[in-house]
Amino acid sequence: xxxxxxxxxxxxxxxxxxxDALDIASRYADRGWLVGxxxxxxxxxxxxxxxxxxxxxxxxxxxLRGVRETAEGIEIGALTxxxxxxxxxxxxxxxxxLSDAAAVVASPQIRNIGTLGGNVSQDxxxxxxxxxxxxYRAGGNLxxxxxxxxxxxxxxxxxxxxxxxxxxxxxxxxxxxxDATMVLRxxxxxxxxxxxxxxxxxxxxxxxxxxxxxxxxxxxxxxPKAWANAEFYFEKxxxxxxxxxxxxxxxxxxxxxxxxxxxxxxxxxxxxxxPRRLTAIENAIQGKAKGAVTAQSVAGMxxxxxxxxxxxxxxIPLMENLVKRAISA
Amino acid sequence: MNLNLTRRRFIKGVIASGAAATTTGVWVAANGASRPxxxxxxxxxxxxxxxxxxxxxxxxxTLASTLRYKLGLTGTxxxxxxxxxxxxxxxxxxxxTYACSVLTHSVKNGRVETxxxxxxxxxxxxxxxxxxxxxxxxxxGYCTPxxxxxxxxxxxxxxxxxxxxxxMGLSGNICRCGSYDSYLDGxxxxxxxx
Ligand SMILES: Cc1cc2nc3c(=O)[nH]c(=O)nc-3n(C[C@H](O)[C@H](O)[C@H](O)COP(=O)(O)OP(=O)(O)OC[C@H]3O[C@@H](n4cnc5c(N)ncnc54)[C@H](O)[C@@H]3O)c2cc1C
Ligand code: SF4
Ligand code: FES
Ligand code: FES
Numbered sequence: 001x002x003x004x005x006x007x008x009x010x011x012x013x014x015x016x017x018x019x020d021a022l023d024i025a026s027r028y029a030d031r032g033w034l035v036g037x038x039x040x041x042x043x044x045x046x047x048x049x050x051x052x053x054x055x056x057x058x059x060x061x062x063x064l065r066g067v068r069e070t071a072e073g074i075e076i077g078a079l080t081x082x083x084x085x086x087x088x089x090x091x092x093x094x095x096x097x098l099s100d101a102a103a104v105v106a107s108p109q110i111r112n113i114g115t116l117g118g119n120v121s122q123d124x125x126x127x128x129x130x131x132x133x134x135x136y137r138a139g140g141n142l143x144x145x146x147x148x149x150x151x152x153x154x155x156x157x158x159x160x161x162x163x164x165x166x167x168x169x170x171x172x173x174x175x176x177x178x179d180a181t182m183v184l185r186x187x188x189x190x191x192x193x194x195x196x197x198x199x200x201x202x203x204x205x206x207x208x209x210x211x212x213x214x215x216x217x218x219x220x221x222x223x224p225k226a227w228a229n230a231e232f233y234f235e236k237x238x239x240x241x242x243x244x245x246x247x248x249x250x251x252x253x254x255x256x257x258x259x260x261x262x263x264x265x266x267x268x269x270x271x272x273x274x275p276r277r278l279t280a281i282e283n284a285i286q287g288k289a290k291g292a293v294t295a296q297s298v299a300g301m302x303x304x305x306x307x308x309x310x311x312x313x314x315x316i317p318l319m320e321n322l323v324k325r326a327i328s329a
Numbered sequence: 330m331n332l333n334l335t336r337r338r339f340i341k342g343v344i345a346s347g348a349a350a351t352t353t354g355v356w357v358a359a360n361g362a363s364r365p366x367x368x369x370x371x372x373x374x375x376x377x378x379x380x381x382x383x384x385x386x387x388x389x390x391t392l393a394s395t396l397r398y399k400l401g402l403t404g405t406x407x408x409x410x411x412x413x414x415x416x417x418x419x420x421x422x423x424x425x426t427y428a429c430s431v432l433t434h435s436v437k438n439g440r441v442e443t444x445x446x447x448x449x450x451x452x453x454x455x456x457x458x459x460x461x462x463x464x465x466x467x468x469x470g471y472c473t474p475x476x477x478x479x480x481x482x483x484x485x486x487x488x489x490x491x492x493x494x495x496x497m498g499l500s501g502n503i504c505r506c507g508s509y510d511s512y513l514d515g516x517x518x519x520x521x522x523x
Contacts, residue, residue: 005410006389008389009387009389011388012389012432012434035432037431038435039412042411042412042430045389046411057434108479108497108500108501109412109415110501112424112425113431242501
């Protein structure tokens with residue numbers, strides 16, 4: 001396949017009000033492409049693996065940016081950059097699992113431009129799909145990664161359904177660990193989804209990673225007070241510390257009283273298309289002391305139900321160890 | 330990165346484009362005859378290295394294309410053209426940015442700086458350039474403009490970084506010659522002479 005230097009011709013809109021962006025998004029529907037920072041967008045278009053009639057650049061919409069305190073917790077505009085999230089004093093103080101996750105995305109330059117909305121709405125990183133092959137996720141009827149010759153070291157352990165691609169976002173597991181609420185707007189109004197509902201796997205919708213509908217814009221992410229200042233843990237393992245996507249990551253939140261875990265949310269990323277919440281672990285550690293002993297006793301449960309592909313079996317002990325470290329920390 | 334700077338960038342963007350929105354009362358900032366209402370106007374004015382340049386920019390054009398192929402500023406290199414190497418690093422309102430992975434239209438209200446803009450009018454090199462010369466930082470030199478711009482961006486935000494902070498600051502720039510330590514030596518020296 002040839003490598004193209006430039007993107008094909010398209011229209012570009014740069015609305016400054018969210019209402020206008022919604023009008024344009026609704027007008028173009030599936031032929032419009034929302035752009036936050038464009039860091040997951042331009043590769044698709046340069047490679048001619050996907051196309052659009054119009055780019056809708058959201059970056060000039062003031063009301064979609066910034067981290068603010070509300071009565072219920074914190075609201076983050078979807079266009080807030082990952083650097084702003086990584087450096088936000090409010091987030092570092094009370095929801096550090098999210099600022100820690102944002103701080104290890106890609107590279108400094110990508111974090112300077114890439115947005116939270118784009119990070120959680122990005123597509124999977126499967127090279128067959130990204131190269132424009134017509135696999136299941138692209139509307140075809142074959143998965144190239146799950147064949148005897150397929151390269152699937154980065155792919156899923158769980159919840160595969162024809163497509164075996166894993167989720168790529170580092171902030172997505174943190175948002176599930178924080179029980180975040182996603183605020184979606186369209187010309188018809190606003191709806192909210194929990195982060196767990198926002199991310200969808202191939203069994204639900206094989207062509208999309210989120211519940212966003214055509215014409216909808218993710219405008220904000222809300223973090224509830226209930227999880228402010230919990231004990232947090234985030235760790236990402238990747239081949240290189242910069243640019244590379246997580247092979248596995250873990251995002252965890254623990255409420256601890258008197259040394260014992262009263263409530264927790266433990267989530268792994270890059271092991272299936274959506275962030276995987278480990279509810280069996282959460283239940284098993286409830287009431288137990290937070291530390292190495294508890295961690296050791298439950299770590300094996302982390303990978304229960306995993307189905308390794310030809311080349312991703314290493315993710316099973318990796319996942320168990322990351323969960324162990326999260327509970328030990 | 331300095332948050333005030335990012336904030337200033339978007340405030341400027343909003344002021345520049347918002348002015349059009351309030352005078353017309355709608356989002357139709359510039360209504361080209363052959364374009365759907367509201368799509369961007371191709372002729373733009375953009376501040377590059379302190380000079381306001383007028384240039385015809387396609388809607389989907391990246392900043393690297395505009396700099397190299399429209400304005401002749403070939404100091405900004407293209408390595409991967411996919412956000413994976415850092416050769417194209419420039420500053421937009423002091424913030425390091427991959428020019429291959431940002432639309433020119435998205436940064437047209439900002440202040441763009443490329444490696445060509447660093448040298449003083451009398452030929453004095455920027456402290457980072459001078460330090461990179463003294464420390465023999467580059468080998469083949471292909472990644473050097475990007476390394477320089479990343480270092481300038483880092484030192485504006487953090488004028489005396491630790492070596493570890495400098496390593497993080499330059500971590501978005503690949504050097505195929507593996508000259509990383511020499512570049513870090515250069516950044517540490519630049520912080521002293523800067
Ligand atoms: C070399 C490289 C390395 C990377 N490494 C990592 C990594 O380690 N970890 C990681 O998590 N990511 C990584 N990424 C992926 C990603 O580009 C960035 O994480 C970035 O955050 C994406 O944000 P953006 O705003 O630039 O996205 P965009 O490209 O603007 O958008 C991505 C998608 O989300 C949609 N979208 C954007 N904003 C909204 C919104 N407000 N409402 C609805 N839909 C929206 C867009 O239509 C598009 O489909 C990497 C990318 C590159 C190129
Ligand atoms: S894993 Fe998914 S995206 Fe990759 S080839 Fe298979 S169907 Fe396509
Ligand atoms: S050319 Fe832009 S990052 Fe490689
Ligand atoms: S000096 Fe040759 S690539 Fe860096």
